[in-house]
Amino acid sequence: MERDELVRLLSTEGLALLDSLPPYSSKADVVKTVADLRKQGHDPGLVAAVLSQSRLRSKARAKFGEFADRMLFTEPGLEQATRLRVAALHAGRFARAGLRHVADLGCGIGGDALAMAAVDLEVTAAEADEVTAAVAAFNLTPFPRVHVLHALAEDVSLGGIDAAWLDPARRTTSGGTTTRLADAGDYSPALDFAFGLAERMPVGVKLGPGTDRDVVPDGAEAQWVSVDGDVVELVVWTGALARAGIGRAALVIRGDAAHELVAPSDAEDAPAGPLGDFLYEPDGAVIRARLIGDLARSMGAWMLSEGIAYLTGDREVDTPFARGFRVIERLPADERSLRRALQERGVGTLEIKKRGVDVDPAELRTRLKLKGDGSATIVLTREEGRHVAILVERL
Numbered sequence: 001m002e003r004d005e006l007v008r009l010l011s012t013e014g015l016a017l018l019d020s021l022p023p024y025s026s027k028a029d030v031v032k033t034v035a036d037l038r039k040q041g042h043d044p045g046l047v048a049a050v051l052s053q054s055r056l057r058s059k060a061r062a063k064f065g066e067f068a069d070r071m072l073f074t075e076p077g078l079e080q081a082t083r084l085r086v087a088a089l090h091a092g093r094f095a096r097a098g099l100r101h102v103a104d105l106g107c108g109i110g111g112d113a114l115a116m117a118a119v120d121l122e123v124t125a126a127e128a129d130e131v132t133a134a135v136a137a138f139n140l141t142p143f144p145r146v147h148v149l150h151a152l153a154e155d156v157s158l159g160g161i162d163a164a165w166l167d168p169a170r171r172t173t174s175g176g177t178t179t180r181l182a183d184a185g186d187y188s189p190a191l192d193f194a195f196g197l198a199e200r201m202p203v204g205v206k207l208g209p210g211t212d213r214d215v216v217p218d219g220a221e222a223q224w225v226s227v228d229g230d231v232v233e234l235v236v237w238t239g240a241l242a243r244a245g246i247g248r249a250a251l252v253i254r255g256d257a258a259h260e261l262v263a264p265s266d267a268e269d270a271p272a273g274p275l276g277d278f279l280y281e282p283d284g285a286v287i288r289a290r291l292i293g294d295l296a297r298s299m300g301a302w303m304l305s306e307g308i309a310y311l312t313g314d315r316e317v318d319t320p321f322a323r324g325f326r327v328i329e330r331l332p333a334d335e336r337s338l339r340r341a342l343q344e345r346g347v348g349t350l351e352i353k354k355r356g357v358d359v360d361p362a363e364l365r366t367r368l369k370l371k372g373d374g375s376a377t378i379v380l381t382r383e384e385g386r387h388v389a390i391l392v393e394r395l
Helices: 004-009 010-018 027-040 044-070 073-078 084-096 111-118 130-139 191-199 284-288 292-299 335-344 361-367
Strands: 101-105 122-127 146-150 165-166 171-174 177-181 204-209 222-228 230-237 248-254 258-262 280-282 311-313 322-331 347-354 376-385 384-393
Touching: 004 010, 004 044, 004 122, 004 130, 004 165, 010 044, 027 044, 044 073, 044 084, 044 111, 044 191, 084 111, 084 165, 084 204, 084 230, 101 111, 111 122, 111 146, 111 292, 122 130, 122 376, 130 146, 191 204, 222 284, 248 284, 258 292, 280 284, 284 292, 292 311, 322 335, 322 376, 335 347, 335 361, 347 361
Parallel strands: 101 122, 101 165, 122 146, 165 204, 222 248, 347 376
Antiparallel strands: 171 177, 204 230, 222 230, 248 258, 280 311, 280 322, 322 384, 376 384
């Protein structure tokens, strides 16, 4: 969003027009809305600005629920923003640690600061980008104990502040295109600054879930978070925000329920063994946290093959930390025989899951020339090092 676009939005006419729009839907409806607004005499620039915000509000409901309908967004700010239910867990950790005044350094559109304010924390929120800082100030207006600054994280005075939260910018926008930064050294603020603050105060740093684990400082708690099966972030907690004896954590959120698997450090993998009656696919947060071995032992299961994140066992276990499948039968692993086996079973719709094999499921599905009214799920992987195709059904 450009500065001029934001100025139009923040006018009395702009905000009233935005709030009067019907929910964003199809492009055809948008074309009609544009025509109607232009016919009413609204400025073309304002029409474009409010429709862009209407689209972002619709997209933001997945993260912010009904709160999205009274917020403003930038495209990159929304992409990086923490889901509100996850931000609430972050805020709760600060509150439980007795840290009453938090600096949100690189606050983006203000999602985490909003959650902190909701549990009555005082927040000094800083954002380097002028437009994004103004958007954050708008979103945080209902909270008198939140102060939004247009400033670099490095320039914020931390006197009287108890702890810091940082969500370094991991994307850059140029010419309307947003690109994810591959090198953690290019984040803003830099990780050296973020973790340097840990020598002065408790700090929480939100990173992408695929961030190189080598950046996690010694003695910190690394917590990977998944929401409804999607791994959304890695948070590094230090000082009073890090829990004693916990170095690795997998927080799994499904619906309204949250479950956590924790350990002092990476877990040793369980031994590998032959395929049992059930197959389990650990949640991505468990895999990222390298707690598969601990999960296997808690389930009475074992690895299907060394270094591959599938577990197997002879009893059905209901766990939030893995998706379970009942093993129906082994199918031939070579493509020609697999095609014949699926044709014999009348499989026309096929879900293909795979780990440890070099195959593109979409291309394989085309080559299998599926026909029939049946549907099935197969798992392509390794069993004690050997390629296997396993016909399964979800528990």
